[in-house]
């Protein structure tokens with residue numbers, strides 16, 4: 001969808017912001033640009049909609065050279081979201097979102113109807129449309145910014161640190177929203193961030209830049225984490241590369257068995273079969289809360305939960321939150337190793353970097369091969385992991 005071919009940008013003051021960049025940003029995918037401050041991410045982004053023109057080289061959007069298109073028209077056809085939303089302060093939220101449709105001549109009624117629909121899409125209450133930007137929280141303003149960028153249904157969205165100014169909790173919510181929207185809308189998104197965790201979470205591909213506008217590596221997140229091209233990329237990814245890789249693989253396919261019986265700790269369920277806590281059989285210790293996990297949860301979350309649980313076991317639940325079985329720390333560990341191997345092993349044609357899908361199929365574990373009956377997870381075969389054998393786990397019980 002977007003192609004950079006040997007693109008160079010040198011500003012009149014002599015600063016080279018982007019150095020001979022050749023990069024493809026595939027249609028319907030999220031390409032994240034990361035790198036230290038001043039390495040040319042924003043300039044790269046702004047050359048796509050001609051807010052900055054390149055000194056040399058060619059940029060094509062949908063096969064058409066951007067320099068052959070009218071700059072204002074091009075900008076209206078590409079969504080653009082920036083940090084702190086950049087909303088017009090004296091216009092209501094609804095009118096902010098309706099801006100581009102109005103510029104495109106949709107007529108006031110149709111533009112406002114579209115704006116109201118989009119506010120709902122990005123998770124805002126209908127009354128938010130009547131307020132002014134300063135009457136919304138930072139996170140709500142960012143949602144309005146995303147709604148405004150989507151208003152004319154552009155195929156391409158440019159997002160420049162859109163969630164950089166909100167606290168970590170809101171940031172995670174906004175990332176979740178973007179992932180949900182993207183599943184529905186499949187836009188071609190170019191996303192700039194400083195935050196490597198955000199890049200790993202959102203990116204289908206991650207392009208790492210270093211000072212001077214040099215692209216060092218562009219790859220899918222698993223490939224990047226497993227095989228950083230050089231020390232610069234490895235340093236940028238940080239010390240917890242292995243754990244980040246685990247955040248890309250899910251629990252789906254990791255075996256589960258019944259909650260073991262007869263040990264020191266019992267898994268308490270509520271009347272609906274939802275796991276509540278681990279309880280010591282003699283009451284010698286306080287109950288330990290359980291954070292049940294679903295198939296779509298990451299191996300990182302599973303490892304974390306297994307380290308918190310006194311039994312080393314993770315309670316697995318279905319979509320309704322009802323227990324389906326438990327998974328041992330050893331099984332999680334085995335699959336963590338497999339995830340790392342998959343990240344390392346895949347190479348595309350002609351040496352192009354290509355990594356594994358987000359939720360790879362997991363091989364059957366040598367340790368636990370329990371099969372489960374029904375929603376409450378009655379096991380036919382017990383897990384054979386060491387934690388199940390060492391008597392640390394106890395019978396499931398239903399809380400009254």
Ligand SMILES: Nc1ncnc2c1ncn2[C@@H]1O[C@H](COP(=O)(O)OP(=O)(O)OP(=O)(O)O)[C@@H](O)[C@H]1O
Nearest residue numbers: 011013015016017036037038039040041042043044
């Ligand atoms: N209009 C301009 N005139 C001169 N130099 C500029 C201009 N815009 C950007 N630069 C310089 O170009 C380089 C790249 O800037 P750019 O904003 O693209 O980097 P960035 O990676 O987005 O940085 P940050 O993460 O801090 O936003 C920097 O050295 C910057 O100072």
